[in-house]
Amino acid sequence: MIDSIIGSLSLAKRFPRFAASAAPAAIRRFFEVAGIPIYRWAVQIWPDESGRNPYRLRNQSEMKPFACDVCGCVVYFENTKCLNCGAALAYLPDTGLIASVRSSGTDLWQSGRGLEYRPCLNYRKHDVCNWAVPADDPNLYCISCRLNRIIPDLSVVGNRTAWAKFEAAKRRLNYTLLNLELPVISKSEDSLYGVSYEFKADVPGTSVITGHAGGVITINLGEADDAERERRRLALGEPYRTILGHFRHEIAHYYWDRFFRDDESLCKFRSVFSDERSDYSGALTTYYQNGAREAWDEEFISAYASSHPWEDWAESWAHYLHMTDALETAAGARALFGLPEPDKPSLAITGSETFEQMLNAWLPLSYLLNNLNRSLGLPDAYPFVLSSVAIKKLRFVHECIVKYTTGLRLSQGWPSAGAGTCIGCTLD
Ligand SMILES: [Zn+2]
Ligand SMILES: [Zn+2]
Ligand SMILES: [Zn+2]
Secondary structure, eight states, X not given: OHHHHHHHTTHHHHXXXXXXXXXXXXXXXXXXXXXXXXXXXXXXXSOOTTSOOTTOOSSOSSOSSEEOTTTOOEEOTTOSBOTTTOOBEEEETTTTEEEEEEEOSSSOEEETTSOEXXXXXXXXXXXXXXXXXXXXXXXXXXXXXXXXXXXXXXXXXXXXXXXXXXXXXXXXXXXXXXXXXXXXXBTTTOTTTOBEEEEEOOBTTBOOOOEEETTEEEEEGGGGOHHHHHHHHHXXXXXXXXXXXXXXXXXXXXXXXXXXXXXXXXXXXXXXXXXXXXXXXXXXXXXXXXXXXTTGGGTOSSTGGGGOHHHHHHHHHHHHHHHHHHHHHHHHGGGGGTOOOXXXXXXXXXXXXXXXXXXXXXXXXXXXXXXXXXXTTOOOSSOOOOOHHHHHHHHHHHHHHHHHHTTXXXXXXXXXXXXXXXXXXXXX
């Protein structure tokens, strides 16, 4: 099937440009040694002759890697300062750019692009944010920080550092969500459908559970401690445990509510993930007592995903965001390899066939990521194997996002699932 999709994209015409001339010899060599046809990776990452790319982000005009607009040096998404020329930097969420900013003599900044902004209050006051607020926006906080409902007690030593780690991960999450055109609305703006974050520390006798309930995402501050997070990862037998992974997992539960609660499309969810009405707390207790079910990797993306359909959805959703972010970063990195300057390639979710294209790009990219890590003596960056059933779930997440963000009812237009696959309802 992948071959037929490749064929339909006229890759034979594009292949010579990217593989034979544009891609540096080292990249070509890597793919030759790995036995991966380079066009299957490159053509998904870089645009065609028209300058268009099927992965173009809908909201973005430029992509990572970001660059300082004073000296042109590449900078990270998290930077507040250019390490080459010293310019103060901020991320401008309304443009999707990192830009230099300088004081204009008031509480406003003048951006290097001629627009006025205010630093997010968490930037100015606590140095835990690098986003800006457009001058005409009355909010004191940026679109990411305004989601906070409870922040850590900053009088406790170490809490500000821990909080900064969480906010950096939350901004990266929100960057992806905004670019997927998913709603990012705080509970202070919409008490019913908004989302909020509460950062809490354990107190003697009470441990904080990281989790989601009714649009409130609670984060245990202890997860910012690398040694403690690693201890928990080993204790739970997890191959991967990161702060960003927690955010991507928990927000999945929030969007599940937005997508499916009280919606007839639940029958489609159940046909892919099975019936979420099974005993949730009992399922988690069983999982933590007995571990994952046998041969879980044949059907689930992670061991924890096998605990309950809600967790299966959340793990699949989190992996989907891992894929979109890494693919987008790879797309934006072409300039670092001296490849031709195209019309700002990026990742887009625009058509029913693009999940296949995305997957086609992801498999060799994750292979490359793991090999780069191994070459540096590090553990695999993506220590997972995607079974065909797990891929089916990822495709479902993709299709839900496409439908939701294009205003379609989630229940409409699915391919027939076949008789007997819909559990517990009369639709289909
Ligand atoms: Zn600079
Ligand atoms: Zn902020
Ligand atoms: Zn969960």
